Amino acid sequence: MKRDCHYHPGDPAKWHCADCQLHYCSSCMPDADPLRQHGLCPHCTRPLKYLGAASEVQPFWTRLPAFFRYPFSRDPLTVILVCTLVPLFLTPNLVGLAVSFMLLLALFKYTYAVIRRTADGHMTPPPLSEAYSGSGFAIVLKQAVVFLAMVAATAFATYSLGYLAGLLVMAFAVLALPASIMVLAMEQSVRAAINPMNLALLISRIGWHYFLLYVFLVLLTIASAEAQSFAWSHLDPLIANPLAGFLNSAYTLILFHMLGYLLFEYQEELGFASDLQDENEALPARDRSRGVDADIDMNLKDGRYSRVSAILEETLKRDPHNPVRLAQLFRLCEARNDTDALTRHHVKLMRWMAGERKSKELTSLLDTLENASPDFQLQDPELMVACAEMLFHQGELKRVLQLLKDFHKRFEGSDQIGPAYLLVARTLANGFGQWDKAKSYLKFVQKTCPEPGTQELATLYLQQVDQAQPLKAPKASFGPIDEAGQIGEGRGTQEARSF
Incomplete structure (x- = not known):
């Protein structure tokens, strides 16, 4: 019976x-083990029942072309050819008959292996x-014994109860023969294969598909x-006999493959579970993140958002720089308007945004944090400069100035004062044309920041300010900026003048 996943219809x-x-x-259930058929319910943690491929297997009539191709694969075709052609070269004596008989046994042995292998999902x-x-x-x-038992039961019913009873027993035996073959192949028991109750139960569980297969x-x-x-009627016996043997053998393999597939199709009703094996011989290594993804997905669909937040926070304790989990946490907190969580995690969220160049997300986060707490300020100077740099390149010039305001007072002695005020100078000059203010910041950098690279840039920028040229470094430091260092020219001029 086809059943869909509760969370993924x-x-x-x-x-x-x-x-x-x-x-x-x-x-x-990425953490479950289909080979051992072991898994625990993510809600109640009790053992789950493994369904195998019962919910995805195709009805047997949709695979008729595959059934007819089955005997012509390398291994079954070899079996058929050996069992068909070898007897042609044997002399009709006792040894030849014995070899032919053994080849016949090998063919039938192979057909039962076909049933078992197909039922197992191969x-x-x-x-x-x-x-x-x-x-x-x-x-x-054992199959020969089953045939004899069916013949004996029919004869006994005819002799003891009359012709009609014998006819009914024979009709049931003929109808139940495929079911008997399936039971014998799976249970290896003559008693089970001739038990009318077993056969009737198997037929009833499969239902009308059994009769369609019949x-x-x-x-x-x-x-x-x-x-x-x-x-036999139209060809020479030298050709007709092996051809007839070949057709009979191929038919037998097709028949047994179909019986095995019917078992595979109705595995849930028959009380066992197997999966498609040939496509999954090499199982991927366990990936803990897949289990986290599954837990998040199920809890989201159940509306347990607090549980999702707890999962993400716990995951980020183990892997605080995971970009996927940080993105998920940010989206969840934004959707829930969870300013408390955004405030708790704003440092790692901003580091992720700066590293991934998520300027829109950064602007949104800063707006949320400032609305929740008007006095909000970043306390990490390096992170502050990284965020301001990204906002600068995205044209968020007013935000850059707000973010870096009084930087030297807040982080006295920091090695980030030079980069911060060089960026302020570029913002004032390139964005607003305020050369005097830019020059003041550059002279402050020259005076207080002795780092060689910072001094060189400050000197270069002062030369460009004196000529009212846009400030640009010797090499472009960020992709979206053009060679002239122009960005957002004229944007927010009135706000900057009042800053």
């Missing part, structure tokens, strides 16, 4: 919590060794018989 469920009555997809055929290894031939003998199998049997009859 449209995605097939892989896990189910009987207590919470919730279904989860693989994205919700859509590729079993390896060649499954046919010719020394073990596993008992399953073929019709396909009947049609396939008729088609195979007609093809073999045509070969």
Whole structure:
């Protein structure tokens, strides 16, 4: 039965919590272990039931082309050719008959391996060794016993209860034969494969799909018989016999692959769980961040925003510079108008914004913090300069001046005074044309900031101020600025003059 994930409608469920009555997809449960079929509910922490591919497997009739291609893969085709062609070269004596019989056993042994492998989620055929290894031939003998038991039951019913009863028993045996093959392949038990209650229960759990498959199998049997009859009637026996054997073997593999797929399709109803294996042999390494993403996603969809905030804060304690988590925390706090959280985390949020050049987010955060507390001021001089630099390049000139106001008084002796006031000078000169004010800041830098690089820039900028030229460094220090260092010219002039 197809079930969708509670949190991701449209995605097939892989896990189910009987207590919470919730279904989860693989994205919700990245920390669960599908190989061991172990996972804990993220809500109640109780063990989950693994559903395997029960919710995403396609109905068998949509895969008919794949069923017909199945025998022509390398391994099954080799089995068919060996079992078909080798007997042609054997002499009709006791040894030849024994070898032919063993090849027939190998073919049927391989078909039961097909059922088990398909039911386990492998859509590729079993390896060649499954046919010719020394073990596993008992399953073929058990199937012979099952056939004999069905014939004996029909004869006994006819002899003891009459012709009609025998006919009914034979009809049930024929109808239940595919179910009996499936039970024998999975349980390896003759008793289970001939138990009418087992067979009736299997058929009832699969439902009408079983009867649809039965019709396909009947049609396939008729088609195979007609093809073999045509070969015998119209072709030379040297060609007709191996061709008929080839067709019969290919038909048998198709039939058993379809039976295995039906088990795989109805695994939940039949009480086991398996997943598509061939596409997932190499499982990715566990990534803790995927579990955090899943927890955040589920709690957001449940409306538990405080829980999401707690998850993000806990994650950032372990990894305080994680850009993904910082972005998520900022968006969540903004959506909730959580100024307390923004105030607590503003330093690391601003470092992330400065590093990622998130000027719009920085402006929004500063507005929020200043509205919440008009006296708000950054206390980290290096971060303040980095933020002011980014705002300068984005044309937020008034904000630059506000941010760096009285910088030397607040951070006396800081090595960031020079970079801060060089930036103020560029803002006043390039943005507002206030050359005198810019010159005052530059002379202050020359007087109080002895760092060689700072002194050189201050001297260069003073020469440019004297000629009323835009202030520009020898090399562009930031991409969006043009070679002349022009930015936002004229913007906010009135505000700057009153600053």
